Amino acid sequence: MTVTLDRNVEAFIGTPRQMFINGQWVDAASGKTFETPNPATGETLARVAEGDAEDVNRAVRAARAAFDGPWGRLTPSQRGQVVWKIGDLILEHVDELAQLESLDNGKPFLVAQAADVPLAADLFHYMAGWATKIEGNTIDISVPYMPGANFHSYTLREPIGVVGQIIPWNFPLLMAAWKLGPALTTGCTVVLKPAEQTPLTALRLAELIAEAGVPDGVVNVVPGYGKTAGAALAAHDDVDKVAFTGSTEVGKLIVQAAAGNLKKLTLELGGKSPNIVFDDADDGAIEGAANAIFFNHGQCCVAGSRLFVQESRYDEVVDGVAEIAKSIKLGSGLDPTTQMGPLVSDEQFTRVTGFLESGKADGATALAGGGRFGDRGYFVEPTVLTNTRPDMKVVREEIFGPVVVAEKFTSLDEIAAEANDTTYGLGAGIWTKDISKAHALAKKIRAGTVWINCYNVFDASLPFGGYKQSGWGREMGHEVLNNYTEVKAVTTLL
Ligand code: NAP
Ligand code: MG
Numbered sequence: 001m002t003v004t005l006d007r008n009v010e011a012f013i014g015t016p017r018q019m020f021i022n023g024q025w026v027d028a029a030s031g032k033t034f035e036t037p038n039p040a041t042g043e044t045l046a047r048v049a050e051g052d053a054e055d056v057n058r059a060v061r062a063a064r065a066a067f068d069g070p071w072g073r074l075t076p077s078q079r080g081q082v083v084w085k086i087g088d089l090i091l092e093h094v095d096e097l098a099q100l101e102s103l104d105n106g107k108p109f110l111v112a113q114a115a116d117v118p119l120a121a122d123l124f125h126y127m128a129g130w131a132t133k134i135e136g137n138t139i140d141i142s143v144p145y146m147p148g149a150n151f152h153s154y155t156l157r158e159p160i161g162v163v164g165q166i167i168p169w170n171f172p173l174l175m176a177a178w179k180l181g182p183a184l185t186t187g188c189t190v191v192l193k194p195a196e197q198t199p200l201t202a203l204r205l206a207e208l209i210a211e212a213g214v215p216d217g218v219v220n221v222v223p224g225y226g227k228t229a230g231a232a233l234a235a236h237d238d239v240d241k242v243a244f245t246g247s248t249e250v251g252k253l254i255v256q257a258a259a260g261n262l263k264k265l266t267l268e269l270g271g272k273s274p275n276i277v278f279d280d281a282d283d284g285a286i287e288g289a290a291n292a293i294f295f296n297h298g299q300c301c302v303a304g305s306r307l308f309v310q311e312s313r314y315d316e317v318v319d320g321v322a323e324i325a326k327s328i329k330l331g332s333g334l335d336p337t338t339q340m341g342p343l344v345s346d347e348q349f350t351r352v353t354g355f356l357e358s359g360k361a362d363g364a365t366a367l368a369g370g371g372r373f374g375d376r377g378y379f380v381e382p383t384v385l386t387n388t389r390p391d392m393k394v395v396r397e398e399i400f401g402p403v404v405v406a407e408k409f410t411s412l413d414e415i416a417a418e419a420n421d422t423t424y425g426l427g428a429g430i431w432t433k434d435i436s437k438a439h440a441l442a443k444k445i446r447a448g449t450v451w452i453n454c455y456n457v458f459d460a461s462l463p464f465g466g467y468k469q470s471g472w473g474r475e476m477g478h479e480v481l482n483n484y485t486e487v488k489a490v491t492t493l494l
Contacts, residue, residue: 009099013200017203020222022217023210024216029054036104036197037345038103039344040341042376048199048200050225051228052229053232055224056193056232060191061238062217064189064238067159069215071187072187076131076187080130084128085212088212090205093204097201101173103334104197104200105172110336112333117173119460123181127460130185130478134186135157136157136487138153139154141491150493154489159187162190162241163183163190164193164243166193166243169194169344170299170400171296172202176192177205180219182483183484184214188484189218191221192221192222193229195226196224203221206219237260242258242263243475248270251267266475268464269424269466270426271466272395272396274428275307276428276441277308278412280432284453286317286320289307289321290321292304295456298352298399298401301426301470302426304427306395306419307321308406309406311409318367321406322384328340330379340382344378348401352401353372355399355401356371362393366385367406383404384404388407390407412441419445424447424469425469426470427450429455461476463478
């Protein structure tokens, strides 16, 4: 069974995709292209222009000109209306975008249709309202060394400038929205580099952005490889800020690249998030724990990949999660009965199965799954590992696949330390009927998001980001606006 492809999708993948610079669709300066594969089959899905440093230069020049020119001349209200319109256009193309996402990334079409695409639209709608609400303060100053002088002081909150945005492949459209929404609403201009594995929805979004009335050069999309296009963007001297989502390893390279002109940085990096089930948890915790790790095939930076269960419920909860893992139907994302698609790429498949081998070699037991599914495409079985030790690679490192390690804990006192025993600090889940206990533990967890009796709940109004090596800064909510603006203090002697 498979959904019928939207005509626009067939046309979109049927022709080589160019890059979007200064409002024009253009080839790479080098003339090169690369292939984006369909992860369900390993076959080529579409050809895409391969941007490199020269294309990034062209795009940054366009973004600078748009920042100094037409974009800066729009009123906040006009800017907000344009951003709102992007959200509307996304909603007019939900099925098309969801199909494109499913083909390029592998995720089930129905999931992209219900979650990724509407969330992307909602992000633009939420951000649109902020365009008219970015405010400074007036401040009554004292200046002790100028007795008797009177001043009028105020702050201006201004757009940071040209922003380079580098995004991953796990939620390609949604990550583009998280990045573009606040940039546009604050009046910045953008050069966006989608992940090489999943460039298609960002390119389709650029068409919708142009249709919404965003002036030429405000949003430029340069697909290409991280080592060339991405690195050139991170190091570019005329880029004022880089917003990056991806691995902690590459995040550290971005920090080094940014040192040249000390551009501002926000980093949304990896995680190894604890999901903690107390003995008084509702039975829904079992399904919740499965969803926490298996949603999006475990390819979530906040995946609840370390499951901690209190002793008396350990067997019941872990067996329950394993039963769910065994029952998940794997298949092509375009099959409406599919619950889990393939991993995004051959590279991720090799990486995740490598972790499974290492876990087994270290003595872990696979209660469910443990290897490849089928013999075509990049499918990995949903896996529950037990008999792990805290020093194992599968317990310490981000796997970024459908693999959870389960451990027992005894008390509230010990669990905070165990949960925090990681270099990451992105998310955490707590399952209990005792809400005081939940809030007490939430305070002790060193992570940017804590979910109580739920998991993977995202909203445009909630700030999202990491403690420790999970990143710098926050996305979404009004917090993100601080990361796309500079504050200027203006003082007048009266
Ligand atoms: P990645 O290398 O960090 O990729 C993220 C983005 O950075 C992509 O657009 C990538 O381009 C780009 N990039 C790569 N090297 C770069 C460089 N030197 N300078 C500038 N940009 C660069 O992630 P990945 O290799 O796709 O996945 C590897 C692991 O990263 C995963 O297994 C997972 O652990 C983690 N990850 C985390 C997240 C998250 O949301 N926190 C998302 C994705 C991956 P290319 O597409 O060309 O590589
Ligand atoms: Mg692809």
